[in-house]
Amino acid sequence: MALLEVKGVSKHFGGVSALSRVSLCVEEREIVGLIGPNGAGKTSFFNCLTGLLKVDEGKILLGRDQRVLSGMSSDRILEAGIARTFQNLRIFRNMTLLENVAIGFHARTRSGLWDAFVRSPRARKEEKMIFDQSRELLRFMGLESFGNEIAANLPYGHQKRLEIARALASSPRLLCLDEPVAGMNPSEKEALAGVIRKIREKNIAVLLIEHDMKVVMPLSDRLVVLDEGEVIAEGRPQDIKNNPRVIQAYLGEG
Ligand SMILES: Nc1ncnc2c1ncn2[C@@H]1O[C@H](COP(=O)(O)OP(=O)(O)OP(=O)(O)O)[C@@H](O)[C@H]1O
Numbered sequence: 001m002a003l004l005e006v007k008g009v010s011k012h013f014g015g016v017s018a019l020s021r022v023s024l025c026v027e028e029r030e031i032v033g034l035i036g037p038n039g040a041g042k043t044s045f046f047n048c049l050t051g052l053l054k055v056d057e058g059k060i061l062l063g064r065d066q067r068v069l070s071g072m073s074s075d076r077i078l079e080a081g082i083a084r085t086f087q088n089l090r091i092f093r094n095m096t097l098l099e100n101v102a103i104g105f106h107a108r109t110r111s112g113l114w115d116a117f118v119r120s121p122r123a124r125k126e127e128k129m130i131f132d133q134s135r136e137l138l139r140f141m142g143l144e145s146f147g148n149e150i151a152a153n154l155p156y157g158h159q160k161r162l163e164i165a166r167a168l169a170s171s172p173r174l175l176c177l178d179e180p181v182a183g184m185n186p187s188e189k190e191a192l193a194g195v196i197r198k199i200r201e202k203n204i205a206v207l208l209i210e211h212d213m214k215v216v217m218p219l220s221d222r223l224v225v226l227d228e229g230e231v232i233a234e235g236r237p238q239d240i241k242n243n244p245r246v247i248q249a250y251l252g253e254g
């Protein structure tokens with residue numbers, strides 16, 4: 001059974017069909033590339049998946065117990081196991097890297113406001129644990145020496161990796177990355193591709209929106225191609241590359 005199953009999801013903005021009956025699935029430990037020309041609906045799909053947008057129709061199911069996510073709030077979807085990053089970076093620019101990642105643990109922390117207020121032993125113990133694990137995630141993302149730096153002071157590529165570290169803090173089962181290598185130089189891109197493979201080794205499936213074919217082709221087990229809100233092709237990267245409908249969709253883009 002698939003980890004994620006999306007059945008016939010549609011989303012309209014006035015007269016624009018951002019998504020029309022999109023169905024796809026992601027297996028455990030699978031890396032699926034979601035590609036398609038500008039305006040194809042890729043980010044809208046992530047927004048529906050993570051509860052930022054309510055779907056007009058269709059169903060989103062997660063896990064062996066087929067939990068229905070469509071209709072849930074974005075907080076509850078994060079708790080259920082889907083984390084994401086954003087096409088236009090969303091980090092706390094004036095906080096340190098360590099603080100940014102610590103905030104990502106919010107979905108999992110146990111002690112409540114009262115504990116935090118009175119600084120109960122439980123809250124202090126939990127806080128220490130969170131900062132230890134945040135350091136560990138920064139190390140995993142190759143950012144260990146920047147923990148106490150203010151996020152805004154670091155290069156863009158570092159900030160993008162920070163956002164992934166924060167997403168991982170929620171212990172997702174599925175990580176959704178919206179153009180993670182955009183704006184990176186070739187060696188940063190290659191390093192990040194390596195990190196995405198390591199994320200899969202942690203038993204986390206990855207859904208990857210990416211325009212850079214040199215990155216998404218070798219990295220993905222499977223590709224799903226969107227065009228004008230519809231899935232126009234799906235399959236192994238080497239087959240998709242030669243699919244006439246896909247070539248046409250990209251040519252139409254100019
Ligand atoms: N909040 C919104 N309100 C109105 N229209 C929207 C909204 N979000 C997206 N759209 C429209 O939906 C369509 C799909 O946009 P989307 O951002 O999902 O595409 P995309 O595949 O992510 O494109 P890109 O590769 O450029 O990031 C576009 O026509 C876009 O203008």
Ligand SMILES: [Mg+2]
Pocket residue numbers: 042043044087
């Ligand atoms: Mg987009």
